[in-house]
Amino acid sequence: MVALGALANAIGGGIYGYGFAVFFLPISRDLDLTRAEASFVFSLSQAQAAIGGPPAGWLVDRFGPRVVMTVATAITGIGYLLLSQADSYAMFIVVYLFLVSLAFNGGYGFSITSSVNSWFIRKRSLAFAITLAAFNVGGAVIAPVLALLVQSIGWRGAVACSGLVLLAVMLPASQGFVRSPEVMGMRPDGDSDVVARAAEALRPEPVFTVKQAMRTKSFWSLTFATSLRLAVINVVSLHFVPMMVWKGVSEPDAAFMLGAMAALGFPLRIFFGWLGDKLSKTAIISWGVFAGAAALVGLQFADQTWQLWLFVVVFAFMQAIIPLNWVLIGDYFGRRSYATLRGFMSIFYTIGTMGMPVFAGWVFDHTQSYTIVVWVTTGLFLASSLWFSGLKPPAHPNAPAPVPAAAPVG
Numbered sequence: 044m045v046a047l048g049a050l051a052n053a054i055g056g057g058i059y060g061y062g063f064a065v066f067f068l069p070i071s072r073d074l075d076l077t078r079a080e081a082s083f084v085f086s087l088s089q090a091q092a093a094i095g096g097p098p099a100g101w102l103v104d105r106f107g108p109r110v111v112m113t114v115a116t117a118i119t120g121i122g123y124l125l126l127s128q129a130d131s132y133a134m135f136i137v138v139y140l141f142l143v144s145l146a147f148n149g150g151y152g153f154s155i156t157s158s159v160n161s162w163f164i165r166k167r168s169l170a171f172a173i174t175l176a177a178f179n180v181g182g183a184v185i186a187p188v189l190a191l192l193v194q195s196i197g198w199r200g201a202v203a204c205s206g207l208v209l210l211a212v213m214l215p216a217s218q219g220f221v222r223s224p225e226v227m228g229m230r231p232d233g234d235s236d237v238v239a240r241a242a243e244a245l246r247p248e249p250v251f252t253v254k255q256a257m258r259t260k261s262f263w264s265l266t267f268a269t270s271l272r273l274a275v276i277n278v279v280s281l282h283f284v285p286m287m288v289w290k291g292v293s294e295p296d297a298a299f300m301l302g303a304m305a306a307l308g309f310p311l312r313i314f315f316g317w318l319g320d321k322l323s324k325t326a327i328i329s330w331g332v333f334a335g336a337a338a339l340v341g342l343q344f345a346d347q348t349w350q351l352w353l354f355v356v357v358f359a360f361m362q363a364i365i366p367l368n369w370v371l372i373g374d375y376f377g378r379r380s381y382a383t384l385r386g387f388m389s390i391f392y393t394i395g396t397m398g399m400p401v402f403a404g405w406v407f408d409h410t411q412s413y414t415i416v417v418w419v420t421t422g423l424f425l426a427s428s429l430w431f432s433g434l435k436p437p438a439h440p441n442a443p444a445p446v447p448a449a450a451p452v453g
Contacts, residue, residue, distance in 0.1 A: 044162045045170050047219045048155040049177035051112070054212055057181025058189075058205045059119070059147045061305065064283050065189045065298050069198040074132055078285065082404035084136055085281050087397075088144035099149035100157075100386025107222035108154035115150020116213040119143055123206025127199040154220065157382035160373040161223040164231045164248060167373055168324065171366040172316020179312060179362075182305025190298035223378070231378075249439050251376040253383050259437035261375055262384075268434065269368055270392035271427035272332055274399045275339075275420040276365075279358070281400045286342075286413050290351055304355045304362070311363035324367045324374070329432040335361030336424035343417045375436050 063085060071081045103111050122142030129135040155174060163170040192201035224231055256262050279286070287297035319327055338357035345351050372388070373381055403416040 044158050044221065045173050047216055048159055048174035049180075050216055051151060051155055051177075051213060052175060053177040053181035054185075054208060055116075055119070055147065055151050055181075056178035057185030058123075058209065059143070059151075060178060060280070061182040061186040061301060062189055062202075062205060064281060064301060065186055065193065066198050066202065067281065067284060068288075068294060069193050070135070073198065074129075074135060076132060077408050078282075078404035079401055079408050080132065080404075082281060082400040084139055085277075085400050087136065087140055088148070097383065097386040097390065099153050100382035100384070100389075102149075103153045103157045103382035104380060108158045108220040109217060109222075111150050112154040112217040112220055113214065115146040115154070116209060116217050118146035119150070120206045120210035120214070122146060123202050123209065127203035127206070153382045153385060156369050156385065158220055158222070160370075160381045161378050162231055164373075164378075166232050166320060168319030168367060168370050169313070169316040171370050172312045172314075172319070175366040175369075176309045176312035176316075179305040179308035183302045183309065186298055186302040186305065190295055194295065249375065249377040249437075250379050251384075251437075253380045253387065256376045256380070256384055256437075257387065261435060261437040262388075264430065264434055265371055265375065266388045266391050268427050268430035269388065271423050271430065272368070273392050274423050275335065275427075276362075277397075278399045278403045278416065278420055282403050282407075282413070282416075285407070287351065289407070289413050290342075290345060292348075292351065300351070300355050304359045307356060307359040308362050311360060312366055315363045316366055319367045319370060324371055325431050325434045328364045328367050328371075329428045331361050331364035332424050332428040332431060336421050336428065339417050339421040339424065343414065343421075371434070 067081055070076070071078060099111070119142070122138055126135070126138045126143060129138055156171070159170050159174050160167065189201050189205070192204060221227060224233075251259075283301050284294060284297040287300060288294060292300065315327060315331070334357055338354050338361065341350060341357065342354045345354060369385070372385055376384055399420075402419075403413065406415050407413055
């Protein structure tokens with residue numbers, strides 16, 4: 044399951060997650076779009092993810108990751124082939140939103156994380172880290188390749204190649220996903236029945252329904268902290284290449300830096316995943332987001348190449364803690380309704396963050412600078428860091444009420 048999830052993240056994440064940043068400027072020039080207009084498409088996809096999150100999560104919990112992943116892969120691949128033929132802003136919006144984005148957001152993220160969450164409990168952080176670290180590998184390899192393809196055959200040819208790769212590789216691979224270890228007569232973490240029962244006795248797994256989870260303070264606190272973090276990630280992910288160009292870097296070099304940041308994140312994600320199974324996940328996330336804020340401050344004043352590379356390195360550390368954010372959902376609320384809970388959470392963190400990329404594009408269109416954007420995102424990161432530091436797990440829904448202390452005699 045980890046290997047399949049890693050493959051899906053490497054290919055799908057590399058193409059969808061990093062590809063838009065590479066295609067951003069070429070598409071804007073070809074379709075004569077402002078940066079705010081191009082960013083608006085990305086933000087609409089975030090709004091769409093908010094609306095589609097709960098049903099997508101329910102579909103994964105109801106039918107399993109294999110079915111959802113297969114359908115999503117087919118639609119996404121076909122969507123990229125059609126996107127390569129877009130000759131107007133309207134067609135670009137329709138194809139990207141209702142085929143590429145809808146299928147990818149609904150099928151990939153929920154299917155992969157739900158599967159890994161079901162197969163692991165004690166080793167969940169490391170399993171998530173390995174799976175999501177492949178996203179970085181995909182970015183490190185695919186982002187520079189896409190940039191070269193754009194230079195040699197244009198963005199349309201690069202987009203068409205992306206769709207063909209998804210159909211050729213991920214459609215067969217999707218058939219290997221299995222809902223849970225119990226389906227195959229196994230136990231989470233590969234444990235024997237004796238070990239599994241002993242682990243359950245020492246640390247009972249939380250089993251929350253969707254309603255029970257959404258009544259806890261922990262659910263809403265985690266959602267809010269995640270929303271603040273993602274607001275910044277959405278801006279930097281989409282505007283990374285334009286931001287580096289703003290700082291004087293060429294487009295191909297900026298794409299290379301994006302790939303380098305992804306490559307550096309691969310070992311870091313695995314390290315923090317291993318660390319998350321041993322230390323406080325919330326503390327690791329809090330300090331990681333704080334490091335991201337420091338990196339943005341450094342970017343604000345960077346005027347030399349080595350300073351831009353320092354930003355890449357430090358920001359890679361921040362991105363390396365991302366898997367732990369999704370692990371917390373499973374740690375806090377269990378395996379029963381993971382995908383559905385993440386789907387409902389996506390409504391709030393997506394609505395809260397979808398305007399940020401448009402804001403960043405609008406600011407640059409009017410000021411020819413990302414200065415205001417960098418200061419705003421720094422503040423959001425600092426707030427997210429503080430919020431993560433105060434997160435507490437919820438009480439188990441069926442835990443016995445504490446016995447009141449005896450009244451003092453006399």
